[in-house]
Amino acid sequence: MTGRAAGRSGGIAVPATVLGAGLGGFVDGILLHQLLQWHHMFSSVDPPDTVPSLQMNTVGDGLFHTVTWLCVLIGLGLLYARVTSSRGRLWSSRALWGWVLVGWGLFNLVEGIICHHVFGIHHVRHGPNQLWWDLGFLALGAVLVVGGWLLQRSGRPVDLCAERVASPSPR
Template identity: 65%
Template sequence: MAQTDTPGEHASVLRLPGIVLGVGLGGFADGILLHQLLQWHHMLTSTDQDRIGVKYYDPDTVPGLRMNTVWDGIFHTVCWLAVLTGLAILYARVTQDRRRVWTSRVLWGWMLVGWGLFNLVEGVLDHHVLGIHHVYAGDGQLWWDLAFLLMGALLVGGALLLQRGGRPLALPAGAPGPDAR
């Protein structure tokens, strides 16, 4: 790429790895904060009210918590694989100025898009369609679930604005690379 390349061309290099990284990191944020630290839910905490007939594992019992912890582990494994995949794609696509990539508004914007997409897809599927868990079960759970979706939409919208402000790197002719800021 010559120095005259457009920011959109550089952004496309970072789009897929950024989104995949964002999905994995957003999943980790959800799992660590909501599943582990706040203990508001685990993967199967609402299966007594789900829409697909999954066996209920009461998280207030040792066997139930054990099974929920296994499914939380499976969820975290998928998040971990998404992060590794995103890093592998990024490493393969960016061959120069890798250090500057991590300060790129474009990369961080696409990562936040990925986090927002994680919230939107996970929120619609797990909370509303399947009903296997809710952000915070009980009175007002619909509002918590809707707030989770709103946060996802805000992340996507804000992230798209952030990545638009990215500037391309000044690259030598023929050198592939992403945006700088």
């Protein structure tokens, strides 16, 4: 396997995608659940219009945030384990941020299909246009996947084991 292939797909793709899924989940939870309060985890099953229902939905949101937090930790841990030197260069690489966007987009697609369409436990925004909000969420996920894929392909490959070139020591 060439360095280009190893840096692009074998090395950081999975950890960065997991990291992106976790970060995308945090954006969903913080923006849609907490700040805008458009929905909670189980708001289609148990609308949060009473204190007990809101408490149950808040627990669901907390469990959801726990999973996204674990995805972030796992993604960072895998990145740290796979990139053995020059870790600073990784954070400015298009490959990393492209895969992070792919992960965020995959989160939107999987969560959107499963929670909004298959089980219907919540929708992006409840009301007469909820299908359009749900489809827009899926479209955003697809754009993030395609954009992330293109971004990671446009960057230089990440050499996971590149040694830093030592600067000459002053005499």
